[in-house]
Amino acid sequence: MTILADMLSTVFERRYAPWGGGRTDARPIPDQAADLIGARGEISGLTLARSILDRYAALDDAGRLDFFRHLADEMTIDTDRLRTALAAYEQGQTKTTYRAVMNAAEPPRQELIRRLNQVPGATNALVNMRADLLRLGRDEPALQALDLDFRHLFASWFNRGFLVLRPISWESPARILEKIIAYEAVHAIDKWEDLRRRVEPDDRRCFAFFHPAMPDEPLIFVEVALTRGIPGSVQGLLAEDRTELNKDRADTAVFYSISNCQNGLAGISFGNSLIKQVAADLSMELPGLKTFVTLSPIPGFCRWLGDSGIAHDPADDAQMRALAAWYLTRARREDGTPLDPVARFHLGNGASVHQLHAGADASEKGQAQSCGAMVNYLYDLARVSQNHERFADAREIATSSEVRSLAAAADKQMA
Amino acid sequence: MTILADMLSTVFERRYAPWGGGRTDARPIPDQAADLIGARGEISGLTLARSILDRYAALDDAGRLDFFRHLADEMTIDTDRLRTALAAYEQGQTKTTYRAVMNAAEPPRQELIRRLNQVPGATNALVNMRADLLRLGRDEPALQALDLDFRHLFASWFNRGFLVLRPISWESPARILEKIIAYEAVHAIDKWEDLRRRVEPDDRRCFAFFHPAMPDEPLIFVEVALTRGIPGSVQGLLAEDRTELNKDRADTAVFYSISNCQNGLAGISFGNSLIKQVAADLSMELPGLKTFVTLSPIPGFCRWLGDSGIAHDPADDAQMRALAAWYLTRARREDGTPLDPVARFHLGNGASVHQLHAGADASEKGQAQSCGAMVNYLYDLARVSQNHERFADAREIATSSEVRSLAAAADKQMA
Amino acid sequence: MTILADMLSTVFERRYAPWGGGRTDARPIPDQAADLIGARGEISGLTLARSILDRYAALDDAGRLDFFRHLADEMTIDTDRLRTALAAYEQGQTKTTYRAVMNAAEPPRQELIRRLNQVPGATNALVNMRADLLRLGRDEPALQALDLDFRHLFASWFNRGFLVLRPISWESPARILEKIIAYEAVHAIDKWEDLRRRVEPDDRRCFAFFHPAMPDEPLIFVEVALTRGIPGSVQGLLAEDRTELNKDRADTAVFYSISNCQNGLAGISFGNSLIKQVAADLSMELPGLKTFVTLSPIPGFCRWLGDSGIAHDPADDAQMRALAAWYLTRARREDGTPLDPVARFHLGNGASVHQLHAGADASEKGQAQSCGAMVNYLYDLARVSQNHERFADAREIATSSEVRSLAAAADKQMA
């Protein structure tokens, strides 16, 4: 059966290679690692790499920490060698001296990670390895430095040019769909019937980025509702008894949930590309779509209200909307960017703060974090570059006139 | 088989993204390049990258040289900055000081190439860009250094773990097959009927490595004949009127042609992996296969005979085989490796010199380079690692007893 | 995304054809039907056929009965015409007289059904139409005759040569998997986790026949367990906490559930082909498989015990097995075939009665119908043809010696 997982894995299908596979190699991992990045590694690398990955997988956290510390301490850059190479390069800039700088400046652990990656399935194993590192290595500077090497390599491997955007639907393999259920981070999916309501109807879409070497693992996905007009409540969107809209009548695409799936890819940003690619694809398929907005939580709103001791009446919609507008557009961090993390993401992508809704998210999480409020960020094709530049250069936040009025209304209270 | 170009291109299908696509950007390429690696590049990168690639494609060789020199001179490492970062790192090894070294040690052109790669189809364009660089930059040290950056990135992108092995057959798309015709470098393919004889019969196979981001472009391919016994002549293998062998009766797989397809991937080695992967796959499909050999030219043989002034009678098969055995196993370069480049490749992979044939290649090229002689290199699964290590460590060349006898027979003449 | 449903539907993808599609045709269905089988139908048939199918779909049962009666009464064979054609043919056997007999002998409703089938999706609609007919037309001889025409056409369309065997797994589209849940007729599947236990583990398989024109609809499917030895209890097979078996260690394939999915294909038999094809495929994939058995209910056993007033102690395993053996091999219908319908199916396919198990099915249904007993029918590749012939010719039932002994032990009680 050809299916997403199958298709991609066929692309990357590789079978157990019996070459030299007979011998088991019981030496310590560091010895194997040294061999793998040496001359021998070019020929016998597959066997060595598989052995190292298998043994890593069998380690407990303490053993994994030991392994990371070995990489951090023994396979880092040799500063003397780099200084010498740099001096020689400054003496004479040739291919040889340049290569010497390159080689000295790259810690051997980077080559180790590249060679581990030869094994079928290794990319996923290495992403999980970095998730371990992030979890275990938080407080050790040497391990934080090691993480920079993982991140550097992953940024190259997970280059946008290598990612695949795929629709997720009721036609998708159960193996993929169960991961969507597991990874949904914004509005939890309880069970398969819940999922079906988000991917099967004609006016509901879901898209994910995949990497060909990890065909069973979505990297990030977005859920989209096709609507007439901009909706102000997520429960309305997800209601069991709602009436389906003929997709050709839709004028608005609402990105109501974006979830990152891989802890091991923290800091490698896909969300911006995903939203723009999906918007581009949808507008090609459905020329009637004119508006692309999110329906987003305001996850720092409640805490900010509390920390700042701002008097407010949760039942007063007008007040809550005004305060939310003020929070999103006026409450800043030291670097001038908005306090709210979701706002930072979308405004950084070039979106604008478009509409505010009070009492829009009745879920426990929505009440606790956003005090029930939600916001639409607008992705306006004609303005997204300009918005981004003004935000990046001058921390200028694009807003609708309505949002500006709301924020102005709160100014008195906040003054 | 799931047809290649289709499947891969479905995987990597990407459409023209209209976001911000309207404006044309007529600034000089260097200005665009600076933008692309700056903060703006994270959001508007796709448009910038596409523009740079399009404009590069429209340049003539002189313009391309200018572009390369810009990368070489203006986007190289800043040695002062690196020295400062290094000093700070030696003062205190923290995440911050380590990141500073990493950033300073990587020339900005590497980030530029990575960001160019976001555009659909860019990987192929960048491989072709490096082919231009290799052609135009041969004699300029700064351009040779620039090439090291391309090569460094390509080694990461074309990691064995990301490559796809696909069979090439008469079911393959014409678009792929015409490239096999064009790229065949060992035994030229004249026309489609020629090609059909190499890929359609049940006892003829062809396999290629592909990269998912270049689905229409084979990277390297190997042609295989399934035979009973080890053949000694390539014309016999390719004869129009030969009798097809039932594949289940074959005991030997003969790798009779290996061709690299992409000049821009020079120095990124795939051949070793390809042979071993194909051998592994074939032995799983056809358990009757016991012997994996090449049928290879000896391209330096004629020139060596001539340069060395060795008396020989081309019609004397025994003498020619003895001289060829001597040449392959005794004639060395200063570093101890064999004079013959094809021998260096296969012996470096762990193969042994197995059989010699005189009068085995009647083609013009075979006569001119190999004096008609051919050799079988044997890939013996049980010995390939050991052979490789002995060759790597001590320049020891594995041979069959027959080849040893032949070389010994020539010792007198060469003494 | 390429997936089973997608792949097959791509095969049969057909889009709305705008040709002449504008006009709506409000004439009575019979008028449209007459047009569709007339000369006009060859060109404008698609529009007419779509209109008839759409209007049929909107009818209630009374309306559908009217439609069927129209087909039964007005579009049946014209006996006078057939008698005349037959006489002419007996006068002179030419192409013309033969064609006249063919045309007169086929009722016009057959051509109507064929022409309705031109519309995308029509095959499924026609299968459902026959399901309606079987439900509504039970007691009317003319509608029973009409059903023979549907069945005749379906036997041709659903010829074994046109069916596709596909594995069903956790990689299959949710759209297909939910139908497996719905159609499972032997051992009910409660929820997705239940299903996963039957299709995801390496030692559990599921296969279905599909027709290319009904890509989303399995026709029949079989569930298989790979085991060591022959299991005697279905709850053991389906236990949540069982230990998975490495598939390469399995020596037995157990067909523990076979379900027909389409009421509208009643009487078109696929089960025999399905079991044999699956057994052939599995034995090719896993050469270690030596035994192919079912684990089947004995659905008529309880009723037979009751109707016949046979004294029995449900807790006495030995007695229950003996009585079951007697029932399966001695209790016959008037035509000499076994009383038990599942026995008739497998014995007719050439299987033998191999082992009996008491207390083997603890489910409510298993208790109520089979008194908890189960049976393994053995599909022995070397004997299946011979068994079938003896059963077909002489009602001879193949059994193991153990089953013969059991039946003999019951003879006294039954005498």
Added chain:
Amino acid sequence: MTILADMLSTVFERRYAPWGGGRTDARPIPDQAADLIGARGEISGLTLARSILDRYAALDDAGRLDFFRHLADEMTIDTDRLRTALAAYEQGQTKTTYRAVMNAAEPPRQELIRRLNQVPGATNALVNMRADLLRLGRDEPALQALDLDFRHLFASWFNRGFLVLRPISWESPARILEKIIAYEAVHAIDKWEDLRRRVEPDDRRCFAFFHPAMPDEPLIFVEVALTRGIPGSVQGLLAEDRTELNKDRADTAVFYSISNCQNGLAGISFGNSLIKQVAADLSMELPGLKTFVTLSPIPGFCRWLGDSGIAHDPADDAQMRALAAWYLTRARREDGTPLDPVARFHLGNGASVHQLHAGADASEKGQAQSCGAMVNYLYDLARVSQNHERFADAREIATSSEVRSLAAAADKQMA
């Protein structure tokens, strides 16, 4: 595009089934055929059917004629039985009496052909068998009658609802493309470069119907040129040095070649569906297309001019166009349909005679049959049903006013 042969063959992949395959069955084909349609055939049918097809394939023409005569004489309808069944049915119309008529009215050879079709690949073999029958059985009424049974079954199997329309392009497998070269019947394709010019450029398309059970065999295909304006010469369309048109600028789709591929499907008409389906698909992909025309030969024109002794000057374009218009619209057969066979096909489909071109086909065949003239038949979506009906009912031929004027101009000469 999802490559055709692959996808379909995946859909229909079936492997050699070892069940009961050991025994070879050397009885005469008629004995096997009798078995195959008997009760045994339901279980052991696959082996029997394969044996019959294999032995048929090994027969020479004389042996095949014998086989056909056996089917014609021994497996035809039993008129006595049919008359008896008919009488019983007229006595009482029940399910039983109706079934008896059905069974008696269908010659046993139809069931034989259906059962032969179970074997993988049999559909293709049976189509080829009918091609043999048409070739060998021309003059024997009993074999002509036998052919009616083949045709009856094929009309059911090759129902439009079961066919698959697939684009043929430079991405298609070589195995399919070489068949397009072989089957092109209108404007011969000399070599692969010729083919490439017809399927690779963006303004050239090719589409074929396939049947899922014959995935490697196109049934019929059409070649299309996308143009601005209606072209008047086929050499212009196929010129090697022509300038490619951006497909989005095209306003006209020209069907310049339609070829049937399977002799064994003679009389099963696909052309009408193919043209309409392709037109529908193209107009959906390229909304700029407004005109759908053929560029067709007038194959009976030369012979008609000669047979009728009509004075004409081949170099006088005006006269030749007028005579061609007269020929196409006034020269009729006894039944009122046009003399010209290509005209009958397109006018029967609802097209109109739109434009005439003299000196438009310089090929040898074009000169010999059409005296160099060509015609555009216009498929006007809004008129095709009406045109068809008027042609079918009253032999009225739809024409443009220009063609009417041309024909009127020739009236004087013809009077």
